[in-house]
Amino acid sequence: MFSTPLIAAPMAGGTTTPELTLAVQGAGAFAIAAGGYKTAEQLRAHIAPLRASGLDFGVNLFVPRPAAELRAREQDALLDAYRTALLATAARYGAELPQELPSAEDPPVQDFWAEKIALLLADPVPVVSFTFGLAPASVVDQLHKAGTRVLASVTSVPEALAAAETGVDALVVQHTNAGGHTAAFLPVPAAGDSSDPAKNRTLPQLIAAVSAAVELPLVAAGGVSDAANAKAALAAGAQAVAIGTALIRTHESGARSLHKDALADPAYTRTTLTRAFTGKLARALENDFVRTFTQAAPEAYPEVHFLTAPLRAAAAAAADPQSLNLWAGTGWKSAQAAPAADVVQAFLREL
Template sequence: MEYPIIQAPMAGGASTPMLAATVCNAGGIGFLAAGYKTSDEMRSEIEETQRLTDRPFGVNVFVPSKEVVDEAILSAYREKIQKEAESVGVSVGQAIIDDDDWGSKITTLKELSVAIVSFTFGCPESRIIKELQDAGSLVAISVTNLDEARIAVTAGADILCAQGIEAGGHRASFENQTEGDQGLLELVGMIKKELNVPMIAAGGLMDGKDITAVLAAGAVAAQLGTAFLRCPESGASPAHKAALYDPRFTKTAITRAFSGRRARGLVNRFLAEYDKDAPRAYPYVHHMTKQMRKVAGQKEQPELMALWAGQGYRRSRELPASQLMGKLLEEMRSE
């Protein structure tokens, strides 16, 4: 890449081929998010991105969950949130587990040989990493602590993506539990001290000053997600974009309320009311609340949406992605 700026993969629709390609054409690296999509949908987005740019880009994949959850716990949560779903004219979804079309996605990625394949929620077995590398892809693993970083390097990862506690959206942790949360600069420093592997830094980064800080700490690139949410190329809903500058949303918090997995978002009514009741149950809870969140977005009711955002969300800017890239570079040069 020309510049050490990466547009984060944001599952759920925010990451689009146009956003990824625009960032690539501006000298950074854009990412597509394969999470919650079928293999065919992922392939379609990859091919569209290839039509929009001849520069390298990445694709992020969720490692499947193997959680076993007590049905009684899920039923209890269903009863609590049913009235919220009904308020927008839907029912709570079935509490199911799936592999997010894992096998087909890996096969497709080996065939298409994208520049970077990154993984979240775990580390694939070494065989899969080697097969992707042999197909021409660099493999990046998202990590949230030093133990995960060690596992990823041992498995053969080319790159680590260190995710600090400041990050918006889901925690990338290998296990669905409360890890020892660490700030981004601390995490980058710990990994840099022990492991000799290129590292991307992610977590609440919003401007050129933030990028310069993580590069100085030892990262080779900075990954920004929330910073790109308000770009017109972003697929985030209008309600989500508006919430980032709505004065009623004054802080972020980490919650399991929307998906059963820890994730940082703007504190709205649903998060505040159901955070303590939400079970550790991913992707079961994700499927339970999915339709409610979708329809709430369509009806512009942000109090029932998962408004994923990093801690620096107040510094987000409503700019075309190419202009935002230009601003970030100007800010970096002025440091």
């Protein structure tokens, strides 16, 4: 499936630049470009230099919630309450929060799914990976007919079994230590539920469990911060490991300098899984916003993403990392400010 054991994970929101993708590919890793949040036109422009390079590369897309799953009235009330809770913080930055959130059918809420699938079918890329849900088997089939290998992201054995049913070629198995959004799409047992056998499972244990359940090649992701944990995931049955956080501070990464600097700032002492920024659980450095709003944030993605966007933009403009989504996996302290090729080669030397 891959000719290298190391994969640069897709990081949407500006972190994965074409320069980062080309640098890691040049150093011997496989890279997945981040198609999330982009329109088809933006994606086309983003991957043009990757196509021109002739290299094997991937494109990651967010699978949207079905438009038919309209927002429940109850959820609207929770969103209203969350908007009210955010008002004072927004005012501090001079940010105005949207009164109306886009409807479920709006192209940005659907993450421009239809137009991006059309683009990738008309002008295929070597690999497409999906997260936040499963692409329908019919889409997987169409991509295969276009000559594309297809990956699904999963976080558990039940998700792996469901993904295998759609006909994908390999799975990205993401552990909860991962930075950024969880790929989970099936309900997880409530925190603290001691009957949950998956609780406290390490990445190698998760890989072993998934590998016993499905026949597909696996890519291990989540908290891989050095060659030792990469090797442990490979030994447990993964064909490759994916790194995200380890690349955020690299020279070619497009992450904001506020984000890059926070990852090296000893004032941040832990990461937290929070819905506060987008309504979907994501792992971030624990800052004031996370501490203040994690409890109040409703489970409503992408509505909360659109609700907090002006506040986050204003915080960035004010150079204040305390209200920014500082996505980070549990291995964040190892992230190096260096050329991406150096980070990749340091892993590959030992793998």
